[in-house]
Amino acid sequence: MLLDLLQNTIDGAAAGASYALLAVGFTLIFGVLRRVNLSYGPAVMIGCYAATWLHLNFQSGLIVLALAAVAGTVLAGAYVERLCFAPHRSGSAIAAMVASFALWMQFEELATLVLPRHVYAFPLLHEGAPVEFLGLSLRPDALAVLGVAAILCALLQGLLHRTRFGLAVRATIENPHAASLAGIDPGRIFVLIFALASAIGGIAGFLIVATHGQVTPMLGMWATLKGLLAMMLGGLGSLRGAIVGALVLGQIEAHSQWFLGPQWRDLVAYLLLFALLAANPSWMTRWTISRSAS
Amino acid sequence: MAPLLEVRDLVTAYGKIEALRGVSLAVQEGSITCLLGPNGAGKTTLMFSIAGILRPRRGSIRLGARDITGRAPHVIVAAGIALVPENRLVFANMSVLENLRAGAYQRRGGAEIESDIERLMLRFPRLRERAAQNAGTLSGGEQQMLAVARALMSRPRLLLMDEPSLGLAPLVVEEIFRIIAELHRDGTTILLVEQNAHLALQVAQHFYLIEQGKVSFSGSPGALAEDEVIRRAYLGSAAR
Numbered sequence: 001m002l003l004d005l006l007q008n009t010i011d012g013a014a015a016g017a018s019y020a021l022l023a024v025g026f027t028l029i030f031g032v033l034r035r036v037n038l039s040y041g042p043a044v045m046i047g048c049y050a051a052t053w054l055h056l057n058f059q060s061g062l063i064v065l066a067l068a069a070v071a072g073t074v075l076a077g078a079y080v081e082r083l084c085f086a087p088h089r090s091g092s093a094i095a096a097m098v099a100s101f102a103l104w105m106q107f108e109e110l111a112t113l114v115l116p117r118h119v120y121a122f123p124l125l126h127e128g129a130p131v132e133f134l135g136l137s138l139r140p141d142a143l144a145v146l147g148v149a150a151i152l153c154a155l156l157q158g159l160l161h162r163t164r165f166g167l168a169v170r171a172t173i174e175n176p177h178a179a180s181l182a183g184i185d186p187g188r189i190f191v192l193i194f195a196l197a198s199a200i201g202g203i204a205g206f207l208i209v210a211t212h213g214q215v216t217p218m219l220g221m222w223a224t225l226k227g228l229l230a231m232m233l234g235g236l237g238s239l240r241g242a243i244v245g246a247l248v249l250g251q252i253e254a255h256s257q258w259f260l261g262p263q264w265r266d267l268v269a270y271l272l273l274f275a276l277l278a279a280n281p282s283w284m285t286r287w288t289i290s291r292s293a294s
Numbered sequence: 295m296a297p298l299l300e301v302r303d304l305v306t307a308y309g310k311i312e313a314l315r316g317v318s319l320a321v322q323e324g325s326i327t328c329l330l331g332p333n334g335a336g337k338t339t340l341m342f343s344i345a346g347i348l349r350p351r352r353g354s355i356r357l358g359a360r361d362i363t364g365r366a367p368h369v370i371v372a373a374g375i376a377l378v379p380e381n382r383l384v385f386a387n388m389s390v391l392e393n394l395r396a397g398a399y400q401r402r403g404g405a406e407i408e409s410d411i412e413r414l415m416l417r418f419p420r421l422r423e424r425a426a427q428n429a430g431t432l433s434g435g436e437q438q439m440l441a442v443a444r445a446l447m448s449r450p451r452l453l454l455m456d457e458p459s460l461g462l463a464p465l466v467v468e469e470i471f472r473i474i475a476e477l478h479r480d481g482t483t484i485l486l487v488e489q490n491a492h493l494a495l496q497v498a499q500h501f502y503l504i505e506q507g508k509v510s511f512s513g514s515p516g517a518l519a520e521d522e523v524i525r526r527a528y529l530g531s532a533a534r
């Protein structure tokens with residue numbers, strides 16, 4: 001029993017780590033643009049498809065595949081930024097969201113056009129059996145995901161809090177007008193953040209498909225859902241909140257799957273979000289409110 | 295002498311409503327020029343138009359020999375204009391020090407920036423005490439000082455100040471005006487929006503009265519004193 005709990009916690013932490021990267025990407029975009037980018041997950045999927053295509057045609061190594069996933073996601077992200085977010089920068093948030101939904105559909109079409117099968121195998125980070133340790137089974141690839149996510153989050157924290165670029169990003173997040181009066185070009189920050197968020201998404205996507213060993217067009221929706229859910233659990237708009245939300249989501253899924261059964265896995269997370277909102281209706285807007293009041 | 299700032303026939307609109315309907319004014323290098331006018335006259339609109347936050351529909355804005363009409367705010371900061379906005383707009387979740395560094399975003403050379411911060415801390419001792427604190431935890435007066443200091447961090451040729459005394463206690467207002475006088479003594483050129491005409495005319499060398507989007511009267515403070523009628527009309531509506 002205790003061992004099960006521990007095992008679930010470890011499994012949940014690994015899943016949570018990959019959600020954290022997705023949620024961080026969502027939050028960066030939401031933070032600077034105040035826009036939800038529904039195409040974030042589908043862009044990640046495009047990156048993973050690019051890597052899969054390379055794998056199928058050239059049997060490239062994992063490093064090349066990872067780079068391809070990042071490059072593909074950044075390219076797809078740039079396309080989304082130009083089409084959905086650049087034109088609506090000061091205009092309607094809804095228009096941008098609807099436009100990003102339209103691109104989601106485009107991306108799924110594109111993926112199935114180039115690689116029409118429903119599932120493709122993706123090379124695993126680590127072949128072979130998990131390591132047994134004190135009765136626990138530890139998957140080296142899951143631990144690698146955990147480590148990479150921790151390093152990326154720490155790097156991001158350093159970037160935002162210790163560099164001139166980070167200063168500009170945080171100023172833009174707080175108030176784009178005030179930032180521009182300080183000599184910062186918010187438009188440039190928007191574009192760079194979009195690229196950064198996409199690159200993080202690409203790494204997350206690569207880690208996810210290389211631990212699951214397969215790619216499907218559903219990856220796009222899956223990544224958007226997990227990222228959004230983790231971001232919302234964390235209270236929308238703070239990076240730390242998003243990371244905590246993602247780790248909590250990983251734990252909830254792992255434990256409810258074990259104790260309640262696989263059909264409960266997703267349901268419990270939605271129930272928790274629902275309960276959070278019922279208990280504290282301003283949960284998701286507290287951050288945006290505090291911004292407009294300052 | 296050619297003015298440092300020259301605004302000509304400026305028209306700025308919100309949708310169909312023209313908030314500025316042909317404003318012309320000039321600011322001489324080294325002077326304090328004051329912009330007076332009742333609520334809704336268009337003073338903030340003019341400041342935002344000069345700073346590039348709002349794009350004018352017609353007219354021109356020149357800084358020295360350079361036409362900066364319709365340029366983006368960060369370009370205008372680089373050209374040498376810094377705005378201390380109405381309501382201050384400090385970065386509440388960033389420390390005082392970070393706010394100052396953000397003000398120097400366009401500048402290179404860390405050592406010079408740090409020595410400027412050091413100088414400003416001497417001028418604003420309260421900011422030194424609160425250097426590591428988040429700007430959101432500062433009092434209104436301290437936030438105003440921070441907003442001024444942040445603007446100065448870009449080393450502007452022209453400092454725009456939009457109602458720096460707004461909502462502050464009389465003693466704090468006095469301190470702000472003492473700082474304005476000090477900046478003037480050091481050679482800073484200032485365009486100051488102020489509803490408290492009495493205070494403003496004590497520091498300014500030149501003033502413009504704006505009403506309903508137009509300059510209705512201008513001159514040097516002495517001339518205003520002579521013109522009792524306008525003075526009363528204005529002070530009557532602006533008395534707070």
Ligand SMILES: Nc1ncnc2c1ncn2[C@@H]1O[C@H](COP(=O)(O)OP(=O)(O)OP(=O)(O)O)[C@@H](O)[C@H]1O
Binds near residue numbers: 311331333335337340
């Ligand atoms: N964002 C806006 N949208 C539409 N109209 C606006 C907007 N901002 C200002 N106005 C209008 O433009 C006119 C000028 O406003 P402005 O803020 O420039 O006045 P002001 O002189 O700064 O007033 P105050 O002393 O109250 O700060 C007003 O009639 C105002 O209602």
Ligand SMILES: [Mg+2]
Binds near residue numbers: 339380456
């Ligand atoms: Mg105003």
